[in-house]
Amino acid sequence: MQRYGAKAIPADMPIQDWAMSYDELEPYYDKFEKLCGVAGKAGNLRGRKIDGGNVFEGPRQSEFPTPPLEQNLSGLMFAETARELGYHPFPALRAIAAGPTPISKD
Numbered sequence: 001m002q003r004y005g006a007k008a009i010p011a012d013m014p015i016q017d018w019a020m021s022y023d024e025l026e027p028y029y030d031k032f033e034k035l036c037g038v039a040g041k042a043g044n045l046r047g048r049k050i051d052g053g054n055v056f057e058g059p060r061q062s063e064f065p066t067p068p069l070e071q072n073l074s075g076l077m078f079a080e081t082a083r084e085l086g087y088h089p090f091p092a093l094r095a096i097a098a099g100p101t102p103i104s105k106d
Contacts, residue, residue, distance in 0.1 A: 040064040040093040
């Protein structure tokens with residue numbers, strides 16, 4: 001018996017995928033991140049992959065408004081080990097202003 005696949009969800013189950021795409025939502029994410037001063041590092045700016053950010057994220061139109069928070073020793077050790085294993089560690093996003101937040105006129 002196949003556990004996953006097209007027939008895993010019964011036809012009469014009332015669920016559906018999102019009605020909008022990430023590309024449609026991204027401008028609103030961008031505006032909110034600037035409004036709240038989200039700290040982070042972009043890994044995909046307009047399709048250009050950037051090491052140090054989440055290279056698997058959907059394309060963003062701009063960098064986060066404030067830089068990622070400084071990592072402690074355990075975070076630095078984890079990131080180093082992850083890179084050695086071939087992974088792509090990146091700092092977690094924080095809804096904490098890590099510095100002055102630029103004022104947006106949008």
